[in-house]
Amino acid sequence: MIAFDHVVKRYPNGREALAGVSFSIAAGEMVFLTGRSGAGKSTVLKLIALIERPTRGAVRVEGKNLGALRSRHIPAYRRSIGVVFQDHRLLVDRPVFDNVALPLVVAGFPLKETDKRVRAALDQVGLLGKERTLPLELSAGEQQRVGIARAVVSKPRLLICDEPTGNLDRDLALEVMRLLKRFQSVGVTVVVATHDLRLAQQPGERTILLDDGRIQGRGEEEPLPSIVASR
Amino acid sequence: MGLATYGTRHAQALVGSLGRLARSPFATFLTVLVIGLALALPLALQMLVGNASRATGGLASAVDVSVYFKPAAPLEKVRELAADARARAGVAEVTVISADDALKEFQKYSGFGAALQALEQNPLPNVLHVRPAADAMTPADLDRLVRYFAAWPQVDTVQVDAAWVQRLNAILAVLERVLLIAAVLLGVGVLAVVGNTVRLEIHQRRAEIEVVKLVGGSNAFVRRPFLYTGVLYGLAGALIAWGVVGAALAVLEGSVETLARLYGSGFTLAGPPAEEVVGLLGGGAALGWVGAWLSATRHLRRIEPRG
Ligand SMILES: Nc1ncnc2c1ncn2[C@@H]1O[C@H](COP(=O)(O)OP(=O)(O)OP(=O)(O)O)[C@@H](O)[C@H]1O
Ligand SMILES: [Mg+2]
Numbered sequence: 001m002i003a004f005d006h007v008v009k010r011y012p013n014g015r016e017a018l019a020g021v022s023f024s025i026a027a028g029e030m031v032f033l034t035g036r037s038g039a040g041k042s043t044v045l046k047l048i049a050l051i052e053r054p055t056r057g058a059v060r061v062e063g064k065n066l067g068a069l070r071s072r073h074i075p076a077y078r079r080s081i082g083v084v085f086q087d088h089r090l091l092v093d094r095p096v097f098d099n100v101a102l103p104l105v106v107a108g109f110p111l112k113e114t115d116k117r118v119r120a121a122l123d124q125v126g127l128l129g130k131e132r133t134l135p136l137e138l139s140a141g142e143q144q145r146v147g148i149a150r151a152v153v154s155k156p157r158l159l160i161c162d163e164p165t166g167n168l169d170r171d172l173a174l175e176v177m178r179l180l181k182r183f184q185s186v187g188v189t190v191v192v193a194t195h196d197l198r199l200a201q202q203p204g205e206r207t208i209l210l211d212d213g214r215i216q217g218r219g220e221e222e223p224l225p226s227i228v229a230s231r
Numbered sequence: 232m233g234l235a236t237y238g239t240r241h242a243q244a245l246v247g248s249l250g251r252l253a254r255s256p257f258a259t260f261l262t263v264l265v266i267g268l269a270l271a272l273p274l275a276l277q278m279l280v281g282n283a284s285r286a287t288g289g290l291a292s293a294v295d296v297s298v299y300f301k302p303a304a305p306l307e308k309v310r311e312l313a314a315d316a317r318a319r320a321g322v323a324e325v326t327v328i329s330a331d332d333a334l335k336e337f338q339k340y341s342g343f344g345a346a347l348q349a350l351e352q353n354p355l356p357n358v359l360h361v362r363p364a365a366d367a368m369t370p371a372d373l374d375r376l377v378r379y380f381a382a383w384p385q386v387d388t389v390q391v392d393a394a395w396v397q398r399l400n401a402i403l404a405v406l407e408r409v410l411l412i413a414a415v416l417l418g419v420g421v422l423a424v425v426g427n428t429v430r431l432e433i434h435q436r437r438a439e440i441e442v443v444k445l446v447g448g449s450n451a452f453v454r455r456p457f458l459y460t461g462v463l464y465g466l467a468g469a470l471i472a473w474g475v476v477g478a479a480l481a482v483l484e485g486s487v488e489t490l491a492r493l494y495g496s497g498f499t500l501a502g503p504p505a506e507e508v509v510g511l512l513g514g515g516a517a518l519g520w521v522g523a524w525l526s527a528t529r530h531l532r533r534i535e536p537r538g
Contacts, residue, residue, distance in 0.1 A: 079447030103446040
């Protein structure tokens, strides 16, 4: 599903966030990306979401070399994946329904189908009935679940989450993790970046540990030889 | 994407633009007012030129070409030539004034009756008074007419009493140039006003645009509501321009009618004809669209989602 091949990412200010990273993630896997602050976790996700392009090396998603993707094909690519952020990036002046519907509106879905799918997504995150509520009238955990509903509403095969539990207390964080796990169980590939090692080290999940732009060893539960650490 | 979906998307963009404009009515009004005044000036000039042409068109029947024949030319020949001239395109009326008639007339009105009777020979020539057709009044037309008459061997001189019409036409031509220049400059002004307004709105909605791009909104999708905003600004500005010029005409109407009456004319001011109103609205909308497109294309490209 995802393959990083000796990926180097240097930001315009000269900072090298990734110093030759290689790993692969199979379809249907749930993988945690952990490491200290500044290790490069968000950079990996930005490369997957095509918010940034690699300086060197290749990032492949479903066989597509993202580095070579034309700018005008980026919107269509982004519509095929779901993205969740710590600060959820909701439109605060629009009700929950509009926020969740946004990816469908952007993709030109008919109104009826949009309505159906938004309700289904809100049902999945336990927020059915909050369609007309404004994001600021919701709790932090609920806001994050709206963000997740928006990420999954167009039924992407890949869901990437950057610190999805960063603003949440432990119970809410675990609840969100269970929610993400449910999406994995129906075949969605889920990649979660988090600095919270306790969250990451869930039994049965694979962990990729980043440090200063390099992969450190392998995750404890890592049984597959698919992670190639590079120096 | 089906046609219905395409329509839905545009409807959504239009409704969204209308809603945003309505939410800040004062700022919207100011922008529309500036656009309206910028469009009103060329429209007013256009009205001025149009009305002036109409006014002079009515008075142009006063243009008179006098053809003086040589004393040797017999009246029959003059009548014959008058018939030829009547058949010519661009000639509305030809009146023959024979030398005898002219003399009688002169005797009657000049007060030299007795003295003139003493003359052995009529000193006056046969004359044609020619009135050109209303649509053949340009300097070139008149010039051609003069050369036509001057070419007859029996003709002595041809005199055109049209210098003032030609001057007026020249003034109208200058006004038309001024109109064109004003329209171009103010059109550029409208582009700048719409472009700047759209730029500010893009700036205000930066966070929202980032999110839309993050979930896969294309540049065209993000741009669409701004194009509608531009078109709405242009249309509303055109309506204001129409209103302003209409009001100005209403204020002027009475005094212009009085003036025309004093000159013995039934002239009244005309408002913009339907095709000019359509042109104004279409032009306003087009300027708004172009201004918004230029601004949005330039500024939206730079907004990309943050990580
Ligand atoms: N847009 C950017 N421009 C310049 N440098 C950047 C940019 N984004 C990240 N960096 C730098 O790249 C390095 C890796 O950043 P990244 O955001 O990937 O870390 P992270 O692992 O997500 O950290 P955190 O846990 O704090 O979110 C950091 O040193 C950061 O300062
Ligand atoms: Mg980060």
